[in-house]
Amino acid sequence: MAGRLVAAFLRRHSPTISVRADLELDSGDHRVMVLFGPSGSGKTTILRCLAGLDRPQEGFIRLNDDVWFDAAAGIDRPPQQRRLAYVSQDYGLFPHLTVAQNLQFGMDSSKRQAPGRVEALLRMVHLDGMASRLPFQLSGGERQRVALARALARDPQLILLDEPLTALDLPLRDPMRQELRQFLRSIDVPSIVVTHDRVDALTLGDRMAVLSGGYIRQVGLIHDVFSRPVDLAVAASVGVETVVAGDVVSRDGSLVTVRIDRAHVHVVEPAAVGQSVFVCIRAEDVILETSSRGDVSARNQLTGVVTAIQPDGGVVRVTVDCGFLLSALITRPACDELHLTAGSTITAVVKATAVHLIPRQMP
Amino acid sequence: MDWSAIVLSLRLAAATTLILLAVGLPLAGWLALSHRPGRWAVDALVALPLVLPPTVLGFYVLVALGPRSPIGHAYEALTGGTLVFSFQGLLVASVLYSLPFAVQPFAAAFAAVDRTLIETAWCLGASRVRTFIRIVVPLARPGIVAGAVLSFAHTVGEFGVVLMVGGNLPGTTRTVSISIYDDVQAFNYARAGRTAALLLAFSFVVLAITYRVQRRAGRAWPGVS
Numbered sequence: 001m002a003g004r005l006v007a008a009f010l011r012r013h014s015p016t017i018s019v020r021a022d023l024e025l026d027s028g029d030h031r032v033m034v035l036f037g038p039s040g041s042g043k044t045t046i047l048r049c050l051a052g053l054d055r056p057q058e059g060f061i062r063l064n065d066d067v068w069f070d071a072a073a074g075i076d077r078p079p080q081q082r083r084l085a086y087v088s089q090d091y092g093l094f095p096h097l098t099v100a101q102n103l104q105f106g107m108d109s110s111k112r113q114a115p116g117r118v119e120a121l122l123r124m125v126h127l128d129g130m131a132s133r134l135p136f137q138l139s140g141g142e143r144q145r146v147a148l149a150r151a152l153a154r155d156p157q158l159i160l161l162d163e164p165l166t167a168l169d170l171p172l173r174d175p176m177r178q179e180l181r182q183f184l185r186s187i188d189v190p191s192i193v194v195t196h197d198r199v200d201a202l203t204l205g206d207r208m209a210v211l212s213g214g215y216i217r218q219v220g221l222i223h224d225v226f227s228r229p230v231d232l233a234v235a236a237s238v239g240v241e242t243v244v245a246g247d248v249v250s251r252d253g254s255l256v257t258v259r260i261d262r263a264h265v266h267v268v269e270p271a272a273v274g275q276s277v278f279v280c281i282r283a284e285d286v287i288l289e290t291s292s293r294g295d296v297s298a299r300n301q302l303t304g305v306v307t308a309i310q311p312d313g314g315v316v317r318v319t320v321d322c323g324f325l326l327s328a329l330i331t332r333p334a335c336d337e338l339h340l341t342a343g344s345t346i347t348a349v350v351k352a353t354a355v356h357l358i359p360r361q362m363p
Numbered sequence: 364m365d366w367s368a369i370v371l372s373l374r375l376a377a378a379t380t381l382i383l384l385a386v387g388l389p390l391a392g393w394l395a396l397s398h399r400p401g402r403w404a405v406d407a408l409v410a411l412p413l414v415l416p417p418t419v420l421g422f423y424v425l426v427a428l429g430p431r432s433p434i435g436h437a438y439e440a441l442t443g444g445t446l447v448f449s450f451q452g453l454l455v456a457s458v459l460y461s462l463p464f465a466v467q468p469f470a471a472a473f474a475a476v477d478r479t480l481i482e483t484a485w486c487l488g489a490s491r492v493r494t495f496i497r498i499v500v501p502l503a504r505p506g507i508v509a510g511a512v513l514s515f516a517h518t519v520g521e522f523g524v525v526l527m528v529g530g531n532l533p534g535t536t537r538t539v540s541i542s543i544y545d546d547v548q549a550f551n552y553a554r555a556g557r558t559a560a561l562l563l564a565f566s567f568v569v570l571a572i573t574y575r576v577q578r579r580a581g582r583a584w585p586g587v588s
Contacts, residue, residue, distance in 0.1 A: 053482050079485040092483030096501045105497065106487035154488055 009059025034205030085151030100131035106153035241327035263323025285354035286328035368542035391469030421527025472506020
């Protein structure tokens with residue numbers, strides 16, 4: 001069944017702190033939305049308001065034709081009357097009930113008796129034969145699967161997951177992330193996943209909403225938001241490594257040139273000559289080469305001096321001073337091959353299409 | 364030993380505990396889980412027997428249950444008997460007197476249940492009552508056992524309220540502590556000593572068993588803090 005969530009509400013914690021949400025979410029191709037932002041930005045508050053656990057002061061929440069909340073009309077349906085699944089950060093399994101009893105708890109009384117329903121749900125999350133276990137006898141990943149199966153027991157019209165992977169040990173997170181993605185794609189229910197982790201967001205979501213300072217700054221397809229943040233706050237929260245101020249100095253068709261201190265960068269983006277901008281470059285879009293090759297249009301070749309080399313897991317973060325400080329992310333073998341040390345001269349190559357501009361107000 | 368007094372005390376304590384479970388669990392649930400204004404007043408009212416002298420409590424219960432009060436009058440019209448100086452009257456007084464000993468541990472145990480589990484149950488469609496019975500009460504079991512045992516033990520040992528409301532009728536209202544007092548007044552120290560020793564041993568055994576049960580319950584579900 002197609003589902004459509006429309007919500008616009010405001011919840012005030014105090015006269016100065018409030019969270020504002022403006023969301024639309026449909027079942028279909030882009031049904032998984034990631035609610036992304038640093039801790040304290042209001043992600044969980046939005047989720048709790050949608051679930052009916054917190055009450056906004058203004059606005060409305062509607063699912064299809066059902067009004068779940070409407071401040072003006074005085075409607076506030078309790079969680080029991082909103083057909084949704086809410087999975088908290090630590091999964092909320094009832095410790096004194098077996099896996100089967102946990103699943104049955106979420107079923108309507110008519111379905112509780114239906115034979116095979118529990119087994120079918122357990123099979124769906126690959127937990128056959130675990131029905132009589134107690135939660136403490138399960139691994140972290142198994143607990144999450146039970147929580148997801150239980151969430152489905154009620155045939156929800158909306159799925160809300162609060163930081164679904166943070167409770168897992170690191171080695172378990174990668175496989176569970178993939179599994180969770182497959183799970184969310186296997187059911188045609190609009191879902192909202194709260195996370196502050198970039199990898200989780202990229203893997204799990206179709207669209208994302210970036211929260212900062214209590215309101216949603218940008219909503220869009222995941223890769224669009226990551227590569228084209230609308231403002232500095234979004235750029236900072238999605239982790240764009242290089243953000244520097246510059247001015248548009250010339251324009252040739254769709255290719256504009258931006259001056260940053262002594263350096264010039266070519267960008268394929270609409271901008272007017274004389275405009276002040278922030279130039280955003282993701283570190284993974286930067287290639288390092290020992291010598292500059294012939295001039296290739298639509299590619300920036302920025303020669304500079306390596307100022308810092310910082311190993312980070314299997315990759316290396318290299319900072320190059322090419323008129324401005326540019327961050328690059330390269331593999332360790334690539335780093336060895338380039339014989340990089342602090343002080344070496346290097347050429348950084350960045351495609352003009354990989355550079356993003358954010359308009360900047362003149363000081 | 365005054366066996367009839369011992370049996371009477373145990374009967375009274377058992378009946379009091381059962382009533383306190385029936386009344387105290389919902390009351391404690393309301394106190395611990397709801398955020399209605401005016402809760403503080405109910406909190407104070409429940410705690411009142413902790414600080415009031417038993418004679419004061421007994422006096423008010425005596426007046427409230429006496430034949431000239433509406434309650435006493437209605438009871439007399441209904442049953443033909445009187446509430447004061449009867450086992451039933453004693454039961455009412457005991458329930459009031461032991462109320463905080465049941466409700467406070469219950470409420471503390473309910474408040475300690477992980478709020479996330481309660482909210483998860485609501486989101487799974489369970490009503491507040493069903494959530495309370497299926498989730499909150501089972502998870503608060505150690506605290507409920509503690510509250511029940513405390514009420515039981517406290518009732519077995521009560522003295523002042525019994526004297527005020529029940530008087531000293533053998534087999535009807537003469538409880539263990541009154542019997543000991545009578546024996547001492549009659550210089551029958553040997554009999555008083557035997558009853559006192561029995562009460563001491565009983566109290567110790569009950570408390571020891573409670574603590575043992577609590578320790579084991581704490582380990583039943585690892586991951587429950």
